[in-house]
Amino acid sequence: MGKRKRVAVLTTGGDCSGLNSTLFSLIRACEVRNWELVGIMNGTDGFITGENIPLNRETFPYSAINMAGSFIGSVVYKDVCARKEMTWDGSKTTPVYFKLKEGIAKIKADCVVMIGGNGSVSWLHSAPELFAGMQTVYIPKTIDMDVPMTKNTVGFNTAVNQLSLYIDGIAQSARSHRRWFVVKAMGRNSGHLALRGGMAAGADAIILPEIDVQLRDLVSFVKGTGRSFGIIVVAEGSDLKVEEIAAALEGAGFQGRACNADYFQRGGISVASDRLLAAEFATAALDALDRGETMVMVRRDETSEITTVGIDELYDAGITTNDPNVSNMTVTYDVVSEDDPFLKAARGLGVFLG
Ligand code: F6P
Numbered sequence: 105m106g107k108r109k110r111v112a113v114l115t116t117g118g119d120c121s122g123l124n125s126t127l128f129s130l131i132r133a134c135e136v137r138n139w140e141l142v143g144i145m146n147g148t149d150g151f152i153t154g155e156n157i158p159l160n161r162e163t164f165p166y167s168a169i170n171m172a173g174s175f176i177g178s179v180v181y182k183d184v185c186a187r188k189e190m191t192w193d194g195s196k197t198t199p200v201y202f203k204l205k206e207g208i209a210k211i212k213a214d215c216v217v218m219i220g221g222n223g224s225v226s227w228l229h230s231a232p233e234l235f236a237g238m239q240t241v242y243i244p245k246t247i248d249m250d251v252p253m254t255k256n257t258v259g260f261n262t263a264v265n266q267l268s269l270y271i272d273g274i275a276q277s278a279r280s281h282r283r284w285f286v287v288k289a290m291g292r293n294s295g296h297l298a299l300r301g302g303m304a305a306g307a308d309a310i311i312l313p314e315i316d317v318q319l320r321d322l323v324s325f326v327k328g329t330g331r332s333f334g335i336i337v338v339a340e341g342s343d344l345k346v347e348e349i350a351a352a353l354e355g356a357g358f359q360g361r362a363c364n365a366d367y368f369q370r371g372g373i374s375v376a377s378d379r380l381l382a383a384e385f386a387t388a389a390l391d392a393l394d395r396g397e398t399m400v401m402v403r404r405d406e407t408s409e410i411t412t413v414g415i416d417e418l419y420d421a422g423i424t425t426n427d428p429n430v431s432n433m434t435v436t437y438d439v440v441s442e443d444d445p446f447l448k449a450a451r452g453l454g455v456f457l458g
Pocket residue numbers: 118180221246247248290291292340370
């Protein structure tokens with residue numbers, strides 16, 4: 105048997121359902137290998153505060169495996185900086201950078217498993233030296249499903265379920281009051297969540313950042329349905345906003361109501377497919393560490409196999425834009441492609457796509 109590894113795990117960025125399932129799977133996979141698992145509290149903030157806990161069957165409540173949120177907490181960088189009254193502009197000369205470097209070294213881990221979104225990828229990509237002497241493996245989680253080079257991310261399936269449940273909850277009111285509900289979905293610059301959630305809930309129209317649309321064409325579509333009620337789902341990254349769509353519908357003689365599914369999409373009992381993905385990703389992450397890999401992401405690849413890919417390769421594969429949370433840093437992301445099977449299905453069902 106090789107050396108007993110000490111593995112540090114953290115959850116970073118916006119939370120989602122499935123993080124606890126992933127932690128639970130990591131606990132079990134570490135147990136099998138007789139590796140030590142340490143949970144860094146509150147994402148990257150825990151490196152600065154030095155707060156961490158042993159993660160094992162005694163400390164982790166079994167009842168948490170299907171719960172949303174993260175048992176060890178999560179943060180986005182802008183919140184870390186705000187709490188510490190420090191700024192981080194992405195440069196390597198600021199107090200935050202040095203405190204992180206010092207804190208990470210103090211953990212004395214052999215390996216770091218980062219469960220994060222695309223902000224975490226850009227961080228690993230831009231500052232790998234923070235983890236000098238440690239192996240790093242990244243498990244993608246996000247309700248946006250916008251991480252390049254993976255066909256799934258932990259939390260996405262539950263978020264789709266949550267969005268469809270939200271729409272189910274208002275659809276009867278739309279019908280009984282004869283209203284068009286215009287529902288804002290999360291997803292940042294990507295329309296995956298709006299597309300899948302909208303389709304699952306039987307939306308009439310789905311507006312995505314990936315497709316150009318004119319407001320007048322959407323209003324004409326609504327008129328053409330001959331119905332006084334219905335559902336329009338709008339991804340948050342789209343040019344058209346829910347309030348302006350609702351107002352335009354009012355102007356055209358309909359009752360239009362703007363709604364926001366909001367943080368409800370990040371909650372909810374983790375659906376089984378997310379828990380299973382968590383199990384696959386956790387096992388694959390530890391296998392990658394066993395093989396000596398570092399700076400890699402576990403992923404479901406284009407053939408649906410669970411494999412690893414280098415952080416630099418996946419960073420280069422995405423579209424880069426300014427990080428909304430850290431000035432002077434860029435993030436890489438993925439969008440709905442023209443050959444997405446759900447676009448095809450939506451067109452087949454007569455869903456208006458914009
Ligand atoms: O990336 C996940 C996400 O929920 C996005 O869909 C949304 O735009 C953003 O995070 C909201 O972030 P915050 O928690 O900072 O409001």
